[in-house]
Amino acid sequence: MNQLHKLQEYLPASALERKNMLPVVSIASAASIFFASYRFFSSDQESKTKYKKIPMPGSNYPYVGHIWSLGELPGRTIQKWHGELGPLINLKMGVKNWVLVDDPILAQKIFVSNGVKTSFRSRNVFTFDHYSMGGMGLAFAQPDDRWKFSRSAALTVLAPKHIEKYMPTIRKEARDVTNRFLESTEKQGFCDPVEEFKLYALNVIFKTVAGRSFTSNEDPDYKKLKRIMEYNIKNSAWENDLSNFLPILSVYEYFFGTLAEQKAFIRDERDPFFKRVVEDSDIIEGPNVLKSLAEAGFDLSFNEKLVLASDIILAAADTVSVSMAWNICALMHHPDIQNKVSTEIDEFVKLNGQLPGLNDKGSMPYTMSVMKEGLRFKATTPLGLAHTTREDVYVDGYMIPKHSAIISSMDSMHLRADIYPEPEKYIPERFLNNTKPMQTAANGKVEDRDHFNFGWGRRICPGISMAEAQLFIALVEIFSTCHILPTSEGLPDTDDAVNGGLTAPPAPFKAKFVKRTDIRT
Ligand code: HEM
Numbered sequence: 001m002n003q004l005h006k007l008q009e010y011l012p013a014s015a016l017e018r019k020n021m022l023p024v025v026s027i028a029s030a031a032s033i034f035f036a037s038y039r040f041f042s043s044d045q046e047s048k049t050k051y052k053k054i055p056m057p058g059s060n061y062p063y064v065g066h067i068w069s070l071g072e073l074p075g076r077t078i079q080k081w082h083g084e085l086g087p088l089i090n091l092k093m094g095v096k097n098w099v100l101v102d103d104p105i106l107a108q109k110i111f112v113s114n115g116v117k118t119s120f121r122s123r124n125v126f127t128f129d130h131y132s133m134g135g136m137g138l139a140f141a142q143p144d145d146r147w148k149f150s151r152s153a154a155l156t157v158l159a160p161k162h163i164e165k166y167m168p169t170i171r172k173e174a175r176d177v178t179n180r181f182l183e184s185t186e187k188q189g190f191c192d193p194v195e196e197f198k199l200y201a202l203n204v205i206f207k208t209v210a211g212r213s214f215t216s217n218e219d220p221d222y223k224k225l226k227r228i229m230e231y232n233i234k235n236s237a238w239e240n241d242l243s244n245f246l247p248i249l250s251v252y253e254y255f256f257g258t259l260a261e262q263k264a265f266i267r268d269e270r271d272p273f274f275k276r277v278v279e280d281s282d283i284i285e286g287p288n289v290l291k292s293l294a295e296a297g298f299d300l301s302f303n304e305k306l307v308l309a310s311d312i313i314l315a316a317a318d319t320v321s322v323s324m325a326w327n328i329c330a331l332m333h334h335p336d337i338q339n340k341v342s343t344e345i346d347e348f349v350k351l352n353g354q355l356p357g358l359n360d361k362g363s364m365p366y367t368m369s370v371m372k373e374g375l376r377f378k379a380t381t382p383l384g385l386a387h388t389t390r391e392d393v394y395v396d397g398y399m400i401p402k403h404s405a406i407i408s409s410m411d412s413m414h415l416r417a418d419i420y421p422e423p424e425k426y427i428p429e430r431f432l433n434n435t436k437p438m439q440t441a442a443n444g445k446v447e448d449r450d451h452f453n454f455g456w457g458r459r460i461c462p463g464i465s466m467a468e469a470q471l472f473i474a475l476v477e478i479f480s481t482c483h484i485l486p487t488s489e490g491l492p493d494t495d496d497a498v499n500g501g502l503t504a505p506p507a508p509f510k511a512k513f514v515k516r517t518d519i520r521t
Pocket residue numbers: 138139140151154158311312315316317319320323380381384385386387453454455456457458459460461462463464466467
């Protein structure tokens with residue numbers, strides 16, 4: 001249960017009506033709001049009145065603002081609010097100001113044209129102080145010189161030419177997960193794609209970063225790493241950082257006990273595990289990202305390497321496994337589309353005598369389109385990773401006050417009918433005219449982007465090519481060998497998602513992976 005759920009149990013929405021609030025809570029909260037208001041309103045008052053007001057949804061309770069109204073899947077609620085109020089909306093999240101955008105052109109202006117002002121991260125105790133050891137690594141560091149150095153290191157070692165080195169690993173893991181699907185279906189009549197893709201994604205990224213992999217999801221080290229990953233993803237989400245939004249709650253830290261527990265988790269679980277990863281990476285045979293850093297001339301301290309390794313594994317594993325699981329969930333509803341992918345692969349094999357590899361993506365437009373449509377159909381991170389601004393930002397007649405979190409509403413952006421006709425339908429053909437590599441599309445003109453899952457500007461995901469390699473090769477391995485069928489329980493519900501913290505995976509579902517008998521050679 002996250003902090004928000006705990007608090008909502010104690011304080012249901014009805015208790016938040018102004019008349020019901022305890023005076024003491026009111027006074028303390030009012031003090032917090034005053035403090036926050038001072039920060040917002042210290043922005044140039046005069047210029048503020050000249051700018052268009054950013055619409056705000058009505059369900060805004062006293063003191064807590066919109067926190068209570070976001071629901072179990074905030075991305076969905078926010079999508080509804082965008083539908084009612086337009087491409088830019090303003091939420092009051094306790095003392096924090098959130099501005100959300102679902103129009104890519106406007107997002108480009110905010111995150112890219114104003115990138116110098118809008119590339120900060122919020123400074124949370126867990127992510128900044130504990131997880132990133134005071135701003136090391138990439139994901140939660142502020143965009144200072146240290147971050148720039150780590151980012152350039154990551155971009156170098158994750159560039160396509162380096163990824164070539166990891167292709168045998170990706171291929172092997174994709175084959176292994178396919179075999180596990182088939183075996184599990186044979187043994188018990190079904191398999192669990194959400195869980196199996198976790199092992200696939202963690203194995204690939206752990207082998208890439210640290211040179212090691214796991215043989216099964218019973219391996220104690222695998223269980224430990226999975227726990228570290230899940231804990232970090234969950235605790236990096238705003239729902240577990242409530243005292244940042246409602247400072248009054250820091251008084252009640254004992255109520256949650258979360259900060260102390262988070263600090264202990266990093267100290268007692270994350271750090272020892274990753275200390276070993278960094279130490280072993282030098283002596284383990286074969287290529288790995290940590291070795292490549294030194295080979296490419298990036299001299300990072302031990303702790304910088306530890307946080308960077310943790311960042312890459314954390315950012316890569318959950319996102320890739322969630323994206324794959326959603327795509328399979330959608331494809332189960334479309335046997336015709338599965339067949340088209342299989343046919344494209346068969347034709348490639350007939351011509352070339354082998355399965356397509358990374359450099360053959362150009363000959364596989366339909367498979368590329370399926371990969372992209374999977375990412376569009378269900379956004380991996382419904383709210384991306386929030387940026388913050390330290391100065392007022394002026395865009396299209398609006399003023400975004402300094403210290404606001406700026407969020408790309410991924411769910412909503414990917415379901416805009418003006419960009420993606422019939423957005424609720426899974427139609428890979430919509431990408432047949434845009435099959436360029438996702439890295440190229442993401443860094444090109446905004447009008448030519450395929451989708452927006454990898455975020456924006458200076459903080460755009462540095463792992464796009466690695467993600468593409470894993471998603472593409474997994475599709476190739478699976479559909480060169482299998483059909484995916486529903487079990488007797490029926491098809492999975494493509495609307496049934498789970499709040500996983502930063503990501504929103506599909507609710508667990510069962511599938512039958514059956515060996516193809518129609519392979520055309
Ligand atoms: C489908 C897979 C993936 C998705 C959807 C995804 C999405 C994202 C998003 C939305 C961000 C935040 C961008 C922003 O702030 O605007 C991000 C950041 C990041 N991603 Fe990915 N990612 C994926 C895979 C990967 C992989 C495979 C790696 C590494 C091998 C990776 C490494 C990172 C890192 C280190 C950051 C932090 C960058 C920074 O703050 O400077 N990601 N990713």
